[in-house]
Amino acid sequence: MEASLAPDRRPLLVLLAANAISLTGNRLSMLAVPWFVLQTTGSATLTGVTGFFTLLPIVLSALFGGVVVDRLGYKRASIVSDLASGLTIALIPALDAAGRLEFWVLLALTFFGALLDTPGATARAALLPELAERGGARIEWATSATQIVDRGARLLGAPLAGALIALVGPTTVLWIDAATFAVSALMVALAIPGNLAASREEPSAGYVADFKAGLAFIRRDRLIFAILLFLVATNFLDTAWATVAAPVLARDVYGSAVALGLLFGASGGGAVAGALLYGAVGYRFPRRTIFITGFVIAGTAPLFLATFPPLPLAVAIQAVAGVAAGPLNPILGAVEYERIPAGMRGRVFGAMTAAAWGAMPLGALLAGPLVVGLGLRGTLLAVGGCNLAATLSMLFSPTLREMDARRASPAAAGEGLG
Secondary structure (H helix, E strand, O other): OOOOOOOOOHHHHHHHHHHHHHHHHHHHHHHHHHHHHHHHHOOHHHHHHHHHHHHHHHHHHHHHHHHHHHHHOHHHHHHHHHHHHHHHHHHHHHHHHOOOOOHHHHHHHHHHHHHHHHHHHHHHHHHHHHHHHHHOOOHHHHHHHHHHHHHHHHHHHHHHHHHHHHHHOHHHHHHHHHHHHHHHHHHHHHHOOOOOOOOOOOOOOOHHHHHHHHHHHHHHOHHHHHHHHHHHHHHHHHHHHHHHHHHHHHHHHHOOHHHHHHHHHHHHHHHHHHHHHHHHOHHHOOHHHHHHHHHHHHHOHHHHHOOOOOHHHHHHHHHHHHHHHOOHHHHHHHHHHHHOOHHHHHHHHHHHHHHHHOOHHHHHHHHHHHHHHHHHHHHHHHHHHHHHHHHHHHHHOHHHHHHHOOOOOOOOOOOOOO
């Protein structure tokens, strides 16, 4: 950056704010929809089916939509995605008010809402390095700030959702979620420059060729490929906990949607603290050590929750797990931005999201029958034990040592904010 050009932090901060608003809305619907199904049907199995139809489109959209994001441009893709997804979500309470919300219609709208939302998240992630460079921020600071926003949305959105569900009902909460998409789209449209990371590094060879190029890049990069294999296993297990086991725990043990909000809110609050620590000082330490330790601590939380502790202790367990999980995505983000060419971010990020989330719909679908067959305590023990085994296996992967070999990134020259 030329000395005559002062850092402009406003676009970066607006992007983070737009993400905060959109993600808070998403957290509202993530609790409102499962609770609505559990409340109206009383079935853990149908709740798991709903989670499946929420997660499957994320995988499909991420896998096949990344090429479209690269072609459309990151700013435009973010705006179009937010508006389309918000409209789809708004149809759920609208049809419910009209008495026409059949279960299959709810599944369809949930499916398409998630399908349309994912490209926007991919596009906003792709904008981050150039906005960080313009603002004079280290890439580790930017990825930590993104994680703080994500986890902060859980901290705010989850307890808020629990309270709002109890006060006004889940369908009203979905109206609020639809409004957050519109606000996010407006902020991006007005404040984000349109010429950042929007040009391709090479001419398009067609959709299929571009799609294959993104997959080939992931397969060639040993570190990214190894990380994705671990994420497939841990995300499968985490989804079984989050989509079914946690709502059933809140209902059967603690007897309230507010408890569900507190559990997820504590996790989000802890993760905010963990991301703050990593962005401030943690980036100075070996990434691999922090990464593996965080996964082990965060993944074993269900083992302790299987004792059905009092609610304050359960909230504390979730908070500790959140602190451990806080640095994980900032580390992953820094590694990705250091290794992925700017013109391929949509394709590669999309394919990575699809790979990482690929087993999550199956985790949601199988969690209901697992709770029925093993009981809640047995499910928590199984999830926590398998998570511990999967994360400890990272110690035996020599490829993960490459995480500590930092590469230059577009924002590497930044000194951070503040």
